[in-house]
Amino acid sequence: MRWIAVALMSLLSLSAHASQPEPGAIGFQPAATSIMERMTNFHTLLLVIITVIVIVVMALLLYVIVRFNSKANKEPSKFSHNTLIEVIWTLVPVGILMVIAFFSFGELYYQETFPDVEESEVINVKAEGWQWNWRYYYMDVVDEEGYEMYFVSNPIHRGLEGEPAGTPDAPRNLAVDYPMVVPVDTVIRVYTGATDVIHSWAVPAFGIKTDAVPGKLNELWFRVNETGVYYGQCSELCGKDHAFMPIEIHVVTRPEYDAWLERAQNDIDDARQYLAGISETSNTQLASAR
Ligand SMILES: [Cu+2]
Structure with missing residues (x-):
């Protein structure tokens, strides 16, 4: 994950060396400080996470639409609880949020900590x-x-x-x-x-x-x-x-x-x-x- 983030980041930073808004630009201005480099990497990590989430949710939706529509599935099942699936859909989002929080607090501490210089x-x-x-x-x-x-x-x-x-x-x-x-x-x-x-x-x-x-x-x-x-x-x-x-x-x-x-x-x-x-x-x- 980290490696992908860094690779994406270096691709993006090749495109332009502007320090001001550009017409039609996408994404951040190129980083000029370590604070912004880290922030851009964190942003790229978030982009990877939300992309994976969107793909998984879309795939599940498509599967349900095709497999369980009223024509393909004439006899719907009547169950209302499934402990395993409820544990999964609680723990997985908690895990994702904890990963995001971990890297997010790292950035906050980095920005708020004055560098150790004379x-x-x-x-x-x-x-x-x-x-x-x-x-x-x-x-x-x-x-x-x-x-x-x-x-x-x-x-x-x-x-x-x-x-x-x-x-x-x-x-x-x-x-x-x-x-x-x-x-x-x-x-x-x-x-x-x-x-x-x-x-x-x-x-x-x-x-x-x-x-x-x-x-x-x-x-x-x-x-x-x-x-x-x-x-x-x-x-x-x-x-x-x-x-x-x-x-x-x-x-x-x-x-x-x-x-x-x-x-x-x-x-x-x-x-x-x-x-x-x-x-x-x-x-x-x-x-x-x-
Ligand atoms: Cu003002």
């Missing part, structure tokens, strides 16, 4: 939801007055007439002016919070979705395997512009991250120019046209 190697970012944008606080970067470095991340599109259409470089309703930037292969701890109503910070390729609740800090972690640009969206209905508070994350190499951070502390526009220079996808032109 605290000095962890990058802490707070994602704060506002009606209607995200603000990113780089909590390890504090100025002389004690303020954390932060910037506001606004969408480029607002779904209105006359707005620039989406492009491959700046997909519609996903691209932002100042994206979040993190280094590859590094544990990132994200605290989510909100100032007004409940939002939710979600990035499908990372396998992450955590509510951002006013007056409460939630915590999540991820470690991205590959550099690239990844997109997510607010995933808790938060008001009229809920659809227009996307999440854009640039995952870059460590030296690139350090160079970006150096610039971002002084001038976020300078940092964005630098980012546009190193990223395959650049939204600088669209962003400055706003």
Whole structure:
């Protein structure tokens, strides 16, 4: 079972290397973190289990329809109890549910357990939801007055007439002016919070979705395997512009991250120019046209 799941998984991941929704796509976005890889494998396992159940139930139904219809079976039997069959149809579903629960709890514990790494190697970012944008606080970067470095991340599109259409470089309703930037292969701890109503910070390729609740800090972690640009969206209905508070994350190499951070502390526009220079996808032109 496990082997089939892994084989299916690798077949699926060959098809596309997108980190955003694609028209006509089936299934999840390709996994960019170990959390999402495991989640995708679990999903594939569930797919195998429900496929087997559907086939067995359909086969039983067909057998009954053909074998025991009123023409084929003129004298129906009158029995109403069969202990053996009742034990089977109770224990088999219980067994299936226990298998699902076993793997499901494994995934939950994996996501909820912070990796065993040196605290000095962890990058802490707070994602704060506002009606209607995200603000990113780089909590390890504090100025002389004690303020954390932060910037506001606004969408480029607002779904209105006359707005620039989406492009491959700046997909519609996903691209932002100042994206979040993190280094590859590094544990990132994200605290989510909100100032007004409940939002939710979600990035499908990372396998992450955590509510951002006013007056409460939630915590999540991820470690991205590959550099690239990844997109997510607010995933808790938060008001009229809920659809227009996307999440854009640039995952870059460590030296690139350090160079970006150096610039971002002084001038976020300078940092964005630098980012546009190193990223395959650049939204600088669209962003400055706003
Ligand atoms: Cu929201």
